[in-house]
Amino acid sequence: MVERSRFILLAFVAVLLTSLESAKILTIGLIGGSHYLLFDEISHVLHESGHDVNMLVQIGTPRIKGLSYTGRNNSYRITPWSASDEYLYNYNKWFLEQQTLFLQGRETLSGYLDFIGHLALQCEWILGDIDLMNSLTGEHFDIAVIDAFNPCTFLVAEKLSLQFVAVHSGNFWNGNQIGLPSPPSYVPVYRSLLTDRMDFWGRLKNSMMFLSSFVVEGMIQARFERAIKARFPAGSEPSLSELYRRAELIMYNTDFSIEFPRPLLPNVVYIGGLLSKPAKPVSQELEDFILAAGESGFVVVTLGSMLSSVNMLAVLREMNTAFSQLPQVVIWRHVHHHWPSDVRPAPNVKLVDWLPQNDLLGHPKARLLVTHGGHNSLMEAVYHGVPVIGIPLFGDQFDNMVRVEAKGLGVTIQVNQLHARGFSQAMATVIGDKRYKASTLALSRVHRSHPFPPGQRLVRWVDHIVQLGGGEHLRAFGLQLPWYQEYLIDVILFLLATISLATYIVTKVLRIAVGCLRRGGKVKEA
Known part of the structure; x- marks a missing residue:
């Protein structure tokens, strides 16, 4: 009886300690596509570790459809928010037009700034939703985990x-x-398309783009000025530049199996590979299709969750023709009702509205991933050791593919240069050249051999911040310095002024001395 009471007491203490370590966490993901997929996983992992997680989700964006959306079963809670139906109709119509431009290789800075403008407008509405803000305030969250791509989350x-x-x-x-x-000198700037090994001209280009990046960032932040002024009290409006540096912890969805080595600060950690899992068996339908190819194996084709269909006939025809020339079978994610009726899919191609990408890449007969170069897809390819052909379309996908080529993981084809013959030859080369497979397996070993898997890193670091009430002990003091002190502009100007003054004094003294010597020589001659 005593032993039983002791056991009950210990169990009670264990439950009590677990509840004390649990935190109320708000995750904020206001963009669909791969951003939603990542934050869905983050929210789920934190929930599974014992935290009470509520995710603020914007309904109506690509990948998240309708107010009936409820998130994962038996997992984290969600708080949905949606703009008006009229706005969403116009926004999604505009976004479809942007997709068409991407498929023509016509991504532009003005188009990106227009997208940021949409995020800023949505942000103004979200911050102005009093019922939403009061509801979230009433939850008394311990901390928020936010998607840093969208300034609104800050x-x-x-x-x-x-x-x-x-x-x-x-x-x-x-x-x-x-x-x-x-x-x-060795950290490539966004969209520089450079590696960490630059020659003189590369360093010059990178330096110029480094300076211009501050101008672009200013243009981005300017889009949010109206929302900030409208939704925060006068005199206490936050600065996005300050908020970016105020994070208790900063996490990146990457790791150094695919990223170039670079210096980090103590409050910066990397958790790349959250969506990569041991493969589960695929459906019998897909398995039968794969078995029909024998030892040739199969190719996985997907251009990401935002572009689940290639809606440009010319690009689709070239891709379809190229696939028809492969001995492998092809599993291609393409929404059926978007497929043009006058194009017959190649005999070795299977079109699917959705595909289990992680499980397919983990299949022993997977030979190649044809991708847009999104980070989640590349991390899954690295995890499972599958080479890639990249067709970058927008954003960081171009830089991602530079890293892919530098690491020997695959090759890049620009969408406006995609032709059936060259595309087919590129796929055959990457599949047939054993060096790509060897490089990919080497990267997989690097990725998998990290002391802690990404999910553990996420949970342990968040727990660390929650338990200590913040991450001030990790934040470098330099983050609080004004820019002219951070980059030693004041010191450089002082040294230049000192050197200039010293040079001036020495020059003046020498001139006086020379003048005296000349006058002295004339007196002696007289």
């Missing part, structure tokens, strides 16, 4: 007076924005 956390962990969905493209040491 403003929501600030509006709710929450400490936050900022998660960046891809590579270290904005290191200088958050105060990371980013020497232009």
Whole structure:
């Protein structure tokens, strides 16, 4: 009886300790596509570790359809928010037009700024939704975990007076924005298309783009000025530049199996590979299709969750013709009702509205991934050791593919240069050349051999911040310095002034001395 009472007491203490370690966490993901997939996984992992997680989700964006959306079963809670039906109709119509431009190789800075403008407008509405803000405030969250790609998530956390962990969905493209040491001599700037091994002209290009990146960032932040002024009290409007550096912890969805080595700060960690899992068996239908190819294996084709269909006939025809020339079978994610009726899919091609990408890449007969170059897809390819052909379309996908080529993981084909013959030859080369497979397996070993898997890193670091009430002990003091002190502009100007003054004094003294000597010589001659 005593032993039983002791056991009950110990069990009660264990439950009590577990409940004390549990935290109320708000995750904020206001964009669909791969950003939603990442934050869905983050929210689920934190929930599975014992935390009470609520995710603020914007309904109506690509990948998240309708107010009936409820998230994962038996997992984290969601708080949905949606713009008006009229706005969503116009926004999604505009986004479809942008997709068409991407497929023509016509991504532009103005188009990107227009997209940021949409995010800013949505942000103004979210911050102005009093019922939403009061509901979230009433939850009394301990901390927020936010999608750092969208500046609005910083403003929501600030509006709710929450400490936050900022998660960046891809590579270290904005290191200088958050105060990371980013020497232009070997840290490539976003969209520079450079590796970490630059010649003189590469360093010159990178330096010029490093300076211009501050101008572009200013243009992005300017889009949010109206929302900030409208939704925060006069005199206490937050600055996005300051909020970016105020994160208790900064996480990047990458790791150094695919990223170039670079300096990090103590409050910056990487959790790349959250979506990569041991493969589960695929459906019998897909398995039968794969078996029909024998030892040739199969190719996985997907251009990401935002572009689940190639809606340009010319590009689709070239891809379809190229696939028809392969001995492998092809599993291609393409929404059936978007497929043109006058194009017959190649005999070795199977079209699917959705595919289990992780499980297919983990299949022993997977030979190649044809991808847009999104970070989640590339991390899954690395995890399972599958080479890639990349067709980058927008954003960081171009830089991602530079890293893919530098690491020997695969090759890049620009969408406006995609022709059936060259595409088919590229796929045959990557599949047939054993060096690509060997490089990919080497990267997989690097990725998998990390002391802790990505999910553990996520949970342990968030727990660390929650338990200590913040990450001040990790934040470098330099993040609080004004820019002219951070980059030693005041010191450089002082040294230049000192050297100039010393040079002036020495020159003046020498002139006087020379003048005296000349006058003395004339007196002696007289």
